[in-house]
Every structure is written in structure tokens, then in C-alpha cells.
Amino acid sequence: MRHCSVQVRSLLTRDELDRYNALMEVGGYLEDQNRYDLVYMVQKEIDILILPAIERLKEQSRDRDLATAEFLESLKSQDEEER
DSSP states (O other): OOOOOHHHHHTSOHHHHHHHHHHHHHHHHHHHTTOHHHHHHHHHHHHHHTHHHHHHHHHHHHHHHHHHHHHHHHHHHHHHHHO
16 A cells, blocks of 8 residues: 655545545555455545645645745845845
8 A cells, every 4th residue: 555645644634534544454454465456446545535635735835836936026126126
């Protein structure tokens, strides 16, 4: 089973995180039983489950990029005013 990143996991809602942990536990058990055909299906469910958290992470990144661009623009404006 592949875990998602810590950043994505931190953006899961409580319900999503509970479901994620349960699916990981089931997937781990199935791996121990060498039922990789079923592990594949569980992993696909996990991949679908984490999509909203990935989108939230992307949104945070876009917001941070926008804030950085605004900051750099304000520095440029200040520099031009000083000249």
C-alpha cells in the first residue's frame, strides 16, 4: 500500500482521515494475505478518497504564489517610488 504525503494527509477532513486509516489497515491485511488483486482495488479507493485533499493543497499553493507575486510587486513599486 502506498501512503499519501503528510501534507495531503494533514488536509483530510476527520471523516476522510478515518476512512483513509481504515482502508490502509484493510490493505495491509490483504497484503499480508497475498491478496494483491484486492489490494489494487483498495488502493484505487484510497486514491479517489484523497483527491479533494490534493485539490485543497493545490489551492493553498496557488494562494501562496499569488501572495508572493503581490509582495514582489509591492517591493518593485516601493523601489520605483524611491527613485
